[in-house]
Amino acid sequence: MQISELSDRSGLTVQTIKFYIRQGLLPAGSAVSATRSEYGPAHLERLRLISALREVGDLPVAAIREIVAAVDGGSGPHDLVGAAQRALGPDAAAPADPDWRAARRDVDALVRELGWRAAADAPARDLLAAAFVSLRRLGFPVTLAELRPYVRAAADVAEHEIARVDGAAPRTATVQSLVATVVYEQVLTALHRLAQEDAAARRFAP
């Protein structure tokens, strides 16, 4: 198909598509003349993935370039979950204060205690440490007992997500893993907020 059809079918303007090609997110089409290139279904699929990561994950172009490079480099589902998570951040340097360092050690101890296999430098560890620091400053306890409902909810959902990844179809599997990481995270966040509102309404405004 020509770029105009790719634009119609992806819902992205021709300028945006050309921008993605220049940025290395999308392979160029095959040139059929000096002024015309031909695009295939893989281009459309790639554009849908980029759009989802941009819109839902709110990921910058540089982060998407990393993810796309991992996909093109033949990374399996496992590596891709890691790549997507690094792209999701946080990517700021960890603060140097002692409260934060103590919280980060507690996170590592928690992950060990749960027996979870997660990279030692997974950004999610920093994210959790930052939440621990805030909870402690506000006087909330941070113990495994207190966190148990979150651990259980997270583990149940993750188990379901990874179980349904089709390991026999490598290309599909990688995309499924990415989507689970980015888009379903938003599903969980949105449902969590709605459920909180419902629980608060039932308890405080019966």
Added chain:
Amino acid sequence: MQISELSDRSGLTVQTIKFYIRQGLLPAGSAVSATRSEYGPAHLERLRLISALREVGDLPVAAIREIVAAVDGGSGPHDLVGAAQRALGPDAAAPADPDWRAARRDVDALVRELGWRAAADAPARDLLAAAFVSLRRLGFPVTLAELRPYVRAAADVAEHEIARVDGAAPRTATVQSLVATVVYEQVLTALHRLAQEDAAARRFAP
């Protein structure tokens, strides 16, 4: 205490504290002379809450001003959950395209089917609709059966959060509700990512 002690105990610079006072996030101290004001424990508590919302929720000053106004206006836990959620966004206008409108209707139908009491204009509905649009574009089904694990995880966690809010201590209860909404959302997100990495490692890199 003087502002220098408030600075030491909150870990915020004097400039930041003065900025929060100017922005209406923190009440001014009581003037004890032309150049000195006195601050109390309520100031320290408020600064800790502001810091948590800023650091963890990544909320802009305007959003925190709204939340703080709701706290000071005597809003109960139920209203505060709503106020915090509106502050968390999304606050962008909903896109006008038909896919999005269809997804938004599906979200409303889902919330009705679950029997959840959530405001008709809750931003979390828009957040969920955006995720639905992405999932559909990527060829993922969006059905109640498919979403069930997320619904269950969200409901379990929210139930736990609201159950532990101390309804007998109004001030504490409001802060607890806010923290549950903002900080524990980050706890859930971080644990979800770590659990995904673990599940992917067990399945694809045993």
